[in-house]
Amino acid sequence: MERVTFQRADVKSMLSSMICLKFNANDLETANLVRRFRVEALPTLVILDPFGGKVYHDSGAPVPEGFAGYFAADRYNKAIGAYNAGNYEAMAPHAYFVLKWFGMTKLGKQIKKLCDGIKDDPKFTAAYKALEAKHQERLEAIKVRARKEKEKRRLIQAKLEKANALYKKYMRNAAFKLYRELILEHPRSPEANQARAVLKKHKKKWQEPASR
């Protein structure tokens, strides 16, 4: 694939819109990933959506000529099937998938034409818009979670810095109190490990939170 498929302009165009990772499955360092993604034959290709869900997972190398459209083919066929049956509402999720992720491929362009032809169908439009809204909602939820996590990390680091500053000023009891709080409040954080190390060095006791 490296010498032929990944050198093709259409494949480069498709993959340049994705975040691409490459792992030598024989490396010891990738053993966890090999287990996690159940890699049983090579090559194995996996595609994940922005939420971590599997969109594609299979072993074997698609032929270079069909590679760019390969991953959309199944959903394309389902969209065409629903379209031919006149069930535009059922077509929507498949069309959305192909257009959203593989709109630049030949299959994507064909689906776009069909969608343009039925854009006045109320059921199709409602279903399609609902999918777009749901996707945006999930993305927003991830962003909110990431912002909260970042703020949490900032507060934990600030607490450790404060504890370390007190420690350096020989205000040890105040520092130990903060270290203990860190362990209780954020037991799995790297900062809690640092707090444990300091308390251990001074032969001080601390309480671990009760396991939930």
Add this chain to the structure above:
Amino acid sequence: MVGAFALLATTASAEIFWETDLNAAQQRAAAEDKLVFIDFYSKT
């Protein structure tokens, strides 16, 4: 000439950048609304 230059620029911009950190890739995928493509290969 202009057409050829434009074509060259389009082709050159479509490059695959291979990464190796899955966690970072997944965070970026969520932030940028992109798919993550993973190639498990065998180096012989």
